[in-house]
Amino acid sequence: MTGREENPTGDGELLLVGVGFMGRPYVAAAKRLGLRVRAVEAHDWAHMIEHLVDEVVPSQGKYGALDELWAETVHAAVEARRPTGIFGFTESHVLGAALAQDRAGLPGPSFQAAVISRNKALQRGRFRTHGIGQPEFLLTDDVAAPAAAEWAGTRLPVVLKPLSSAGSDGVELAPDAAAFAAAAARRASERPILVEQAVEGPEYSWEALVRDGEVWFANVTAKTTTGAPHFVELEHRAAAPLPPADAERVAALGRAVLDAIGMRTGIVHLEFRLTSEGPAVMEVAVRTPGDYIMELCSLTYGIDWFEMVVRLAVGAELPAPPEGPVRHAASLFVVSDPGEVVALDGLDEVRAHPAVVDAAFRVSVGDTVGRTSSSLQRTAYAVLAADSAEELEEAIAFTRRTLSIxxxxAATEE
Ligand SMILES: Nc1ncnc2c1ncn2[C@@H]1O[C@H](COP(=O)(O)OP(=O)(O)O)[C@@H](O)[C@H]1O
Ligand SMILES: [Mg+2]
Incomplete structure (x- = not known):
């Protein structure tokens, strides 16, 4: 049943855990492959995807949280009817999907890869044993204790972060001892917490489509962020050009991480910095990368990455891997000064630009924009693709100066 049929036929079914907006291309890809789509979806999202899929199974789970409730619904859905493949769309779906894949003997990242993906402290422990480059770290359930200050004191600057969040939420740089003391006091009740030495170097991510532990195809994305203290992501460029020695180091890092987490089948999103001592891992996840990176990869290589992931999930054949980039693609995000939004301009002009694939504001006039501390506060985005790197950079610059928020x-908010 789980063999790799040449063409999955009409009697195959994909159980897609989570669709939302960003997961819709998985539905389209599955339909193209002739698969029935049953979606496990958050209660408050269910009515928005009903018309897209064959069946919706509502869950009490929430995006970014309540993994256990997602898992309960997935398990019940698989007990009711065994699908051809199961795919967990994002972070909070990975555990439930992996439990079900494991139990039903269906392809997936593996139960341990999913558990490790969901917990940054498990990643740090695992990578240390496997000799994988990463920042020094302290896992503590008492960040306000003298021992934590002592550890951090000899390693400043340090980064504090929760074990299971995303979008830089709760990630904070403490540049000196006073800043660490203040952060530790403020976050004293957060148990456990990770403290890491802050490492320096440009940031990248590595997206890999993996089958039975082997890389079928991988891409490197260059990333820019707002920098310290909160590192909110601003730009991603797929098919990042790396000197051959670095490219080889990154490929070796990717293989070592797959081995360390016991990755079997699916998509992997690995984030790292290239430091003067080699790559240092920020985190790994066995789920769909955010920030339109899937779209960038599809535009860059001329294959639909969503479809490849569906093929992996249902055990279908893959085509020959792409030979290399055919275009240049990037996503960009705008952050704005905190306050009330009084005017939005330039979107039509941006959308009319030939390199702009998609662009939108994420706020409306009258909204209040908070201080940017996570991806959620970003106020606009664009996805761009061009035939040359120069044209892409020109389009990025044009978009940045034209989109105006x-x-x-905000009045009297003391
Ligand atoms: N130890 C570190 N050294 C330097 N920068 C870091 C470190 N940890 C996190 N960062 C910065 O914070 C960002 C978010 O951290 P990350 O661990 O990826 O959490 P999230 O799950 O929120 O994305 C990273 O992309 C990086 O820019
Ligand atoms: Mg991250």
């Missing part, structure tokens, strides 16, 4: 400091 005017805010004024």
């Amino acid at each position: 005017k805010t004024v400091p």
